[in-house]
Amino acid sequence: MTSVPCGDSAQQPDPADVVCARCGTTAQGPPLTWTCSVEAGVRRYFCAACAREHIRAIEGRLDSEWW
Template sequence: MTSQPGDDRAHRPSPADAVCARCGTTAQGPPLTWTCSVERGVRRYFCDACAREHIRAIEGRLDSDRW
């Protein structure tokens, strides 16, 4: 699919894209370097930068709303 100027489909993530639950970064995948967490039954992905910044909270099993 080719996007045209003014076509917002180029900026909308597809269902196959992963979106960081913390900063909103998108990637095709999810990439192997991202962290996945299940919080209250919902799968959430975190990019490398957010995971590195909050690794102690992740390892302590704190829900991301507590970071």
């Protein structure tokens, strides 16, 4: 029987995984349908559903904290 170390990679997201900054959905690599925004020097990704729901705010360049 083998023991599983505390920092098991199965419990931590893969560095290539992208997480939606709004709803927490994860995807492997940035999908083409997702939106990327740089806010205060931080890159944030939004899934297609969140981007579609808040498209007017995104086009108006409002930070995600406002929507």
